[in-house]
Amino acid sequence: GAGVSQSPSNKVTEKGKDVELRCDPISGHTALYWYRQSLGQGLEFLIYFQGNSAPDKSGLPSDRFSAERTGGSVSTLTIQRTQQEDSAVYLCASSDSYEQYFGPGTRLTVT
């Protein structure tokens, strides 16, 4: 079946602009995660959705970052007023409670 998909695969934006990153999880997976991976770095947890529970937003680095998950499926990560330090690969993963399946990521470059 289809895996986790993310769009766009690459995004170049100017500093100060807003961006939206999309994640389509595997159908039926109740959990969805967003991570950030900067060049040569590990995974930085951003936010976690589990079913209808309130999301765990503890990893969001600032109030410029927000995410929503509509209908328990597709999720959008929004970064407002982008800064150069936001440049990274943004990874989405979904889980069936046993393991995580990662999407290919969105490479964001803020110029």
Place this chain on the structure above:
Amino acid sequence: GDSVTQMEGPVTLSEEAFLTINCTYTATGYPSLFWYVQYPGEGLQLLLKATKADDKGSNKGFEATYRKETTSFHLEKGSVQVSDSAVYFCALSDRNTGNQFYFGTGTSLTVIP
């Protein structure tokens, strides 16, 4: 809270050498443990997993044993190949924290011919 600590890299080995990447964990409950691998230019993919004490996960010649007494899940391979060059992440999932996943910082492995 829950956390994962793994050996810092980078690690450079010659082909056919023995590999160990250490991973220890802290968890409030009884977690499942994972190793993920990220090959150059690719996304993360599951390498192996273990869900209970003394379980051994294995795949592609890699092994890791869930050791509850030492809270460890060390990754081993008897003879590495150039194609094993990648970044390896240890992770845990704990039902006590709503199946939140916790990742280590990753260990970069380079295998030279």
